[in-house]
Amino acid sequence: MSIELRGSDYNFLRETKSKFDEVLTSNSHIRIVDLFSGCGGTSLGAVEAIRTKGLTATISAAVEWDKVTAECFKENFSPDTMLNTDITTLLDGRAGEQLTESERKFQDTCGHVDILLGGPPCQGHSSLNNYSRMNDPKNALYFKMARAAEVLKPEFIFIENVVGAVNDRSGVVQRTIERLQDLGYLISKGVIDCKELGLAQSRKRFILMASKGKSIPSTDSILKKYSLEPKSLSWAIGDLIGSAKSGDIFNEPSKPSKENLERINYLFESNLYDLPNEMRPPCHRDKKHSYNSIYGRLSWDKPSQTLTGGFYNMSMGRYIHPEEKRTLTAHEAARIQGFPDFFNFYPALKRTSLAQIIGNAVPPKLAFSCVMELIEND
Structure with missing residues (x-):
């Protein structure tokens, strides 16, 4: 039996009340930091996964450089700290080196972190972007997820990007994986098409997960457990x-x-x-x-x-x-x-x-399915 958001993906889409107060509490089980947060699709999925597990959450910090998008996140989640800034001002140190003053300050702001979420800018990686052809300087921001792991020491990490990220000319994905492994994380990676999770949209995404635990779910195991028949457009907006x-x-x-x-x-x-x-x-x-x-x-x-x-x-x-x-x-x-x-x-x-x-958001069902299995392996 497949697991759906709040028991029914169809009803969830039509919910008019957030009920976040039931989950987002100051004295919570799980603390989240969301980098490159966008409007909050990843956080929404993560929070719903935590709710399903009967746990509570705190979004201790979210980072988003676009002001309006940051306001959207803040309006929906009321994180302890909303940082409307460039991530490179917070994580300005080099891998393996001592933390900078900015990084120590960010570490203090976030406190203990259980789950690190992130969807680094993906336009340069996208096959739709013929101009950049996998050589966009913004692609290097992907590696900031590894530095964030070094600074914040989360138990779990979830990173979402377009499939083309693995073809970046600098090898940023592989470098990120290698650095996370050096830090003691188990790694799982693969491609998930959101329509296989019951979304009314074909949307293939490259997923990278990391865990400090003894095991980590594969994308294949997630698809097997959460797979649903692709939904029609009528199902979503009819x-x-x-x-x-x-x-x-x-x-x-x-x-x-x-x-x-x-x-x-x-x-x-x-x-x-x-x-x-x-x-x-x-x-x-x-x-x-x-x-x-x-x-x-x-x-x-x-x-x-x-x-x-x-x-x-x-x-x-x-x-x-x-x-x-x-x-x-x-x-x-x-x-x-x-x-x-x-x-x-x-x-x-x-x-x-x-x-x-x-258009740039992460579908909540994608993050929901992955975070459900990440924290299941704790």
């Missing part, structure tokens, strides 16, 4: 038909250009899900491509493609609603990512910021 409205940023779709509106109408009038090449703009039409999903329409009976911060724009992927002549709303995108209705994204007051926050 009940939101008719909810799109102007004046509410969370439920307001983008306004398409005249040309894109014609493309949307053509898809529906022709009962198509892929836009014919002749209907595409010249910059895309006249070049050989395999991106048939771009300018495409979603299907009710299939999972979504990988959702990105471009979900407001049909030129960025298959983001046209299956039934209504528009792109997705932020509410629908959040549901596809696995965020429940109680999660507060309203610190983001601009559409561009909201789209990036949701």
